[in-house]
Amino acid sequence: MSLFDLSGKSAIITGSSRGIGRAIAEQFAAQGAKVTISSRKPGPCQEVAAALNETYGEGTAIAVPANISSKDELQRMVDATNDAFGKVDIVVCNAASNPYYGPMAGISDDQFEKILSNNIISNHWLIQMCLPQMQERKSGSIIIVSSIGGLRASPVIGAYNISKAADFQLVRNLAAEYGPENIRVNAIAPGLIKTDFARALWENPDTLKRATAGSPLKRIGEPVEIAGAAVYLASEAGSFMTGQMMVVDGGATIT
Secondary structure: OOOOOOOOEEEEEOOOOOOOHHHHHHHHHHOOEEEEEOOOOHHHHHHHHHHHHHHOOOEEEOOOOOOOOOOHHHHHHHHHHHHHHOOOOEEEEOOOOOOOOEHHHHOOHHHHHHHHHHHHHHHHHHHHHHHHHHHHHEEEEEEEEEOHHHHHOOOOHHHHHHHHHHHHHHHHHHHHHHHHHHHEEEEEEEEOOOOHHHHHHHHOHHHHHHHHOOOOOOOOOOOHHHHHHHHHHHHHHHOOOOOEEEEEEEEEEEE
């Protein structure tokens, strides 16, 4: 059996109708996992779930739209996953928001609160909803998709970076608390990835050239390259890794 095999596992992936989240769902399914596809809009979720069921067999995926800012909707998603697959083995907190671009002095209270709530507190909610059953089984993998922004200062996405740095600490705390029960908690810190979320940084060739100038690989990353890290962390291949942040950035942070 492959170290990366996920047969018999069930995973929730937020923000999985496109980009990094969708790539993670596709690679989890390819490794044998059952997956819950979730984002705010029902249509895109249903399209992704249908594609996975067609490729990997009916019953591979379900679509459960949910807004991460709603505790009730997150609980409904967990309940639906339990009903469909019988359990939740893997949680991937991928969805995030960044409604403000500019210096910290200009951010409104509502914008700052939304960033902190969606990027930190909602992760805490979802994880806490799934932890009890993981504790019962003495098994589980939790992954937060953070960002290298959490390692850097920025004059324009400072609040977002603050939230991503907080995710690193959330991972460390939960890993320490639940490690004795064989529950692993890790973060992935992507660099610039070709997603709609980061479109402003790569769509213009000049902007893209500046953004990748300091990267040893001299290119933007693809969503599937983050999905590979998620498969590692979710599977037996990553069974001795917890409380860590895996930087996947083409080397951008070493220069």
